[in-house]
Amino acid sequence: MSIHVEAGPASAESATAGLVPAVAAIGVTKRFAGGVVANDRVSFDARRGEVHALLGENGAGKTTLCNILTGLYHPDEGEIQVDGSPVRLHSPHEAQRSGIFMVHQHLSLVDSLTVAENVVLGWSRHRGLRYTPRQVEAEISEIAARYQMQVDPHARIWQLSLGERQRIDILKALYRDARILILDEPTTVLTPAETEQLFSSVHEMVAAGRSVVFISHKLPEVLAIANRITILRKGRSVTTVDAAGVDVRELARLMVGHDMPAGRVRRAAAGSGTPPADQRGVLELERVCADGDFGIQVLHDVSLSVRPGEILGIAGVAGNGQRELAEVIAGLRAHSRGAIRLDGAELHGGDPRAAINRGVAYVPEDRMGTGVSPSLSVTENLMLKSYRRDAPHAGPVLLMDRADAQSVALMEQFDIRSRGPHALVRQLSGGNVQKVVLARELSSQPRVLVAASPTRGLDVGATEYVHGVLVDSARRGVGIMLISEDLDEIVELSDRIAVLYEGRVVGIVDAAQASYEQLGMMMAGAA
Amino acid sequence: MIAIERTLDTPRWQRVALPFASLLLAAIISGLVLVLSGHNPITTYEQIYTASFTSAGALTSTFVYATPLLFTGLAAAIAFRMRIWNIGGEGQLYMGAIGASGIGLLLGSWPTPLLIPAMMAGGIVAGALWALVPGLLRAYLQTNEILVSLMLNYVAGLVMYFLIYDSKSYWRDLTSPTALVFPTGKTLSAAATWPGLTIGSFTLPLGFVAGVVLAVLLLALVRSTRFGFEMRVMGDSTSAATYAGMRTRRIILAVMAVSGALAGLAGASQIGDFGHVLDPRGLEQAQYGYTGIVVAALAMYNPLAVVVVAILIGALTNAGFALQGPGFPPGLVGTMEGIILFSVLGGEILGRYRIRIGSQLRPQRAEAEADAAR
Numbered sequence: 001m002s003i004h005v006e007a008g009p010a011s012a013e014s015a016t017a018g019l020v021p022a023v024a025a026i027g028v029t030k031r032f033a034g035g036v037v038a039n040d041r042v043s044f045d046a047r048r049g050e051v052h053a054l055l056g057e058n059g060a061g062k063t064t065l066c067n068i069l070t071g072l073y074h075p076d077e078g079e080i081q082v083d084g085s086p087v088r089l090h091s092p093h094e095a096q097r098s099g100i101f102m103v104h105q106h107l108s109l110v111d112s113l114t115v116a117e118n119v120v121l122g123w124s125r126h127r128g129l130r131y132t133p134r135q136v137e138a139e140i141s142e143i144a145a146r147y148q149m150q151v152d153p154h155a156r157i158w159q160l161s162l163g164e165r166q167r168i169d170i171l172k173a174l175y176r177d178a179r180i181l182i183l184d185e186p187t188t189v190l191t192p193a194e195t196e197q198l199f200s201s202v203h204e205m206v207a208a209g210r211s212v213v214f215i216s217h218k219l220p221e222v223l224a225i226a227n228r229i230t231i232l233r234k235g236r237s238v239t240t241v242d243a244a245g246v247d248v249r250e251l252a253r254l255m256v257g258h259d260m261p262a263g264r265v266r267r268a269a270a271g272s273g274t275p276p277a278d279q280r281g282v283l284e285l286e287r288v289c290a291d292g293d294f295g296i297q298v299l300h301d302v303s304l305s306v307r308p309g310e311i312l313g314i315a316g317v318a319g320n321g322q323r324e325l326a327e328v329i330a331g332l333r334a335h336s337r338g339a340i341r342l343d344g345a346e347l348h349g350g351d352p353r354a355a356i357n358r359g360v361a362y363v364p365e366d367r368m369g370t371g372v373s374p375s376l377s378v379t380e381n382l383m384l385k386s387y388r389r390d391a392p393h394a395g396p397v398l399l400m401d402r403a404d405a406q407s408v409a410l411m412e413q414f415d416i417r418s419r420g421p422h423a424l425v426r427q428l429s430g431g432n433v434q435k436v437v438l439a440r441e442l443s444s445q446p447r448v449l450v451a452a453s454p455t456r457g458l459d460v461g462a463t464e465y466v467h468g469v470l471v472d473s474a475r476r477g478v479g480i481m482l483i484s485e486d487l488d489e490i491v492e493l494s495d496r497i498a499v500l501y502e503g504r505v506v507g508i509v510d511a512a513q514a515s516y517e518q519l520g521m522m523m524a525g526a527a
Numbered sequence: 528m529i530a531i532e533r534t535l536d537t538p539r540w541q542r543v544a545l546p547f548a549s550l551l552l553a554a555i556i557s558g559l560v561l562v563l564s565g566h567n568p569i570t571t572y573e574q575i576y577t578a579s580f581t582s583a584g585a586l587t588s589t590f591v592y593a594t595p596l597l598f599t600g601l602a603a604a605i606a607f608r609m610r611i612w613n614i615g616g617e618g619q620l621y622m623g624a625i626g627a628s629g630i631g632l633l634l635g636s637w638p639t640p641l642l643i644p645a646m647m648a649g650g651i652v653a654g655a656l657w658a659l660v661p662g663l664l665r666a667y668l669q670t671n672e673i674l675v676s677l678m679l680n681y682v683a684g685l686v687m688y689f690l691i692y693d694s695k696s697y698w699r700d701l702t703s704p705t706a707l708v709f710p711t712g713k714t715l716s717a718a719a720t721w722p723g724l725t726i727g728s729f730t731l732p733l734g735f736v737a738g739v740v741l742a743v744l745l746l747a748l749v750r751s752t753r754f755g756f757e758m759r760v761m762g763d764s765t766s767a768a769t770y771a772g773m774r775t776r777r778i779i780l781a782v783m784a785v786s787g788a789l790a791g792l793a794g795a796s797q798i799g800d801f802g803h804v805l806d807p808r809g810l811e812q813a814q815y816g817y818t819g820i821v822v823a824a825l826a827m828y829n830p831l832a833v834v835v836v837a838i839l840i841g842a843l844t845n846a847g848f849a850l851q852g853p854g855f856p857p858g859l860v861g862t863m864e865g866i867i868l869f870s871v872l873g874g875e876i877l878g879r880y881r882i883r884i885g886s887q888l889r890p891q892r893a894e895a896e897a898d899a900a901r
Contacts, residue, residue, distance in 0.1 A: 330770070331772075332769065332770065352769060352770060352771070352772040353772030353773075353774070354772075355772075356771075356772045357772075362770070364770060366766070369764065369766055369767075370764075370766045370767055370770045371767070371770070372764075372767060373759075373760045373763045373764045373767040373768075374763065374764065375763045375764075376759060376760065376763055380756070380759075380760075383756075384760065384767065384771045385771050385772060387753055387756050387757075388753070388772075393753070396752045396753050396754065397751050397752055397753075398751055398752065398753060398756060400751065
């Protein structure tokens with residue numbers, strides 16, 4: 001059961017049937033130093049008047065492909081064609097001159113300027129330096145009306161919601177006569193009503209002969225908006241399908257794939273001691289709700305339980321509440337409703353010190369930004385939490401010589417390779433930084449370990465090491481919550497798997513019985 | 528292919544050599560300016576040296592300027608090192624002067640050994656409280672401490688003027704006949720005069736000695752205490768500090784208070800060591816609070832380096848006054864100070880880069896890292 005339809009130039013050509021695509025990537029390969037192949041012979045083409053979706057999990061190569069299309073990266077192999085002729089794009093500016101515009105998730109607007117000012121910032125239809133607000137405002141209103149967008153040209157950006165701001169960014173591209181508009185996961189910041197508005201604007205754009213490249217990992221919305229869908233997986237373009245000819249199930253299967261990497265043994269399948277089902281959870285979440293960074297509720301009634309010695313995998317596509325879930329447990333984010341219990345006693349939210357003292361260890365997703373203090377030494381990072389109580393001290397004075405000796409022992413135990421305990425953490429490789437984090441978190445004898453994307457960006461050796469450490473800790477009775485976007489990792493290590501979609505637990509399955517198809521469907525909100 | 532790229536680590540020798548190379552460059556550029564304005568740079572530098580260190584009373588007078596700069600330099604260094612931008616040293620100095628002179632007047636009959644600590648405490652408390660205003664606003668309301676602390680400098684200045692010129696306050700001299708015409712502050716009793724350390728003709732102010740002790744203590748505090756550890760983590764990464772369960776608000780408040788206390792001590796020393804009277808005009812014209820920021824920057828926020836830089840800048844300021852005259856406008860001294868600052872800070876920033884000639888291997892790695900971080 002393996003589908004590997006390679007979308008070569010030949011098949012793309014036959015599909016276009018004589019039409020010259022507005023933009024096409026042909027056999028694009030992009031390698032990064034360190035042997036990472038972000039794009040491996042990726043091909044796709046978007047016709048005039050088409051919404052073409054790029055669908056894939058995180059790390060599938062969508063962002064790299066877009067950075068190539070907008071001139072931020074140069075492909076190592078392959079080429080980009082605009083209207084059938086090859087182009088070499090050296091900068092976003094050149095891409096824009098070829099009519100390719102991208103609306104990023106992080107919008108590029110100046111808060112204190114008005115909508116009209118933002119739209120003409122850097123480029124105006126009118127030559128010269130003079131800015132004629134009335135004329136520009138009229139033009140903006142006209143474009144907005146044509147594409148069914150509600151826009152007040154006088155409004156200042158800071159007054160607008162995120163959805164409205166995104167509309168301005170799109171309008172900016174249309175004002176500059178974008179022929180190919182790339183939307184990078186545009187619905188992430190939108191309410192359902194705003195999403196509908198966006199979709200009708202997109203329909204108007206393609207009706208006017210423009211092309212829209214729609215990047216997403218949400219299956220229902222891709223099916224709703226796209227004409228054709230190119231599926232990316234692990235840096236390759238798996239296939240291009242007509243949206244009319246597929247269903248959610250098929251797309252889910254194509255997106256997550258289902259071939260197990262050879263040589264890996266599923267922990268659950270190997271029967272490494274699944275704890276008895278009736279054992280009480282060491283960590284219990286009961287109907288936990290929490291708000292995200294923008295004050296919008298992102299966790300909805302999450303109820304989960306992690307038993308001692310168990311690895312509970314949290315699967316889901318990034319941005320479905322995983323980060324917030326981890327932060328709520330670690331005390332870095334307060335929950336608005338519900339209860340978190342550790343060993344049966346309530347853990348009050350929003351107090352990281354209380355969580356640490358109660359035995360919650362946390363390997364954060366943002367390793368360099370949060371997990372370590374990069375300009376401090378290995379020793380200092382190893383005592384980042386223990387300095388208050390356990391680190392060697394005499395009164396308020398920390399005894400660094402003895403701390404160094406302790407950290408040398410930990411460095412040996414966790415195979416941290418550095419020039420010594422005084423080496424700065426920012427000089428270490430990603431794998432060694434993660435080992436520092438794990439050494440610190442596990443040496444505190446935790447009851448629970450929350451590991452968020454613990455192997456992201458690590459090479460194969462470091463990944464295996466981290467996996468080994470997690471399994472080992474579970475064996476010693478630590479309750480582990482493993483949050484990861486890498487489904488292979490989740491399936492390989494977990495005893496049970498919970499799937500998060502839009503901040504809700506859509507299902508909890510026994511890893512031994514889980515199928516990739518079922519998990520993929522749940523992750524994409526189709527179950 | 529020539530490229531300028533950022534280096535992650537500067538070798539130790541470079542960190543030591545760089546400030547000296549920068550100073551040399553500053554001397555060369557200043558020399559050019561001096562030549563252009565019709566002065567002989569060599570003789571001018573000789574004059575500066577004599578006027579700051581060797582001529583009669585020069586060294587004593589250098590330390591008169593160095594003492595307040597030592598305190599305000601430490602005040603800025605300790606906060607900036609943690610990336611808390613307290614530029615309110617000026618106002619905290621004024622408040623410290625008000626506090627110390629108030630205590631000095633109130634307890635003027637106390638014996639000197641008790642009165643000096645009391646005056647110091649007055650300066651510390653007043654400066655710390657004034658600094659806590661931007662500190663509290665930053666910790667609890669996320670306001671920008673740069674703006675708030677800066678604006679409070681003007682408020683503190685006005686408070687000082689109000690006490691002496693616009694009110695019949697406790698600080699104002701309302702009895703002597705001249706004070707009725709020209710408003711002045713009350714002069715403190717002789718017991719409130721801080722004794723200096725006299726070595727031959729040279730007098731080292733007590734404040735300077737206290738400042739050096741504090742510099743050593745601050746270094747020890749930052750390097751080897753729990754609180755210093757928290758400060759260093761927070762200065763490096765606020766999110767790591769929060770993650771580690773540190774009480775970040777309390778740390779911000781504590782650092783602001785320490786910084787304000789140091790600046791307040793500068794004010795106390797102005798009263799006890801030198802002025803013995805609250806003199807709004809004199810304190811305002813000196814601008815020790817602002818110059819302290821320059822001192823801290825030149826010292827790269829290292830407390831011990833602040834001691835050395837404070838003496839150097841004190842010497843230059845002192846020489847500036849000595850050189851001033853019809854042939855040597857005060858602006859020229861300011862220009863030279865500016866050139867030194869520019870060179871040292873420029874050297875510090877440029878030292879983080881290197882020029883590479885050759886293959887294009889490294890930028891690709893940077894690109895890959897940027898991508899991995901995404």
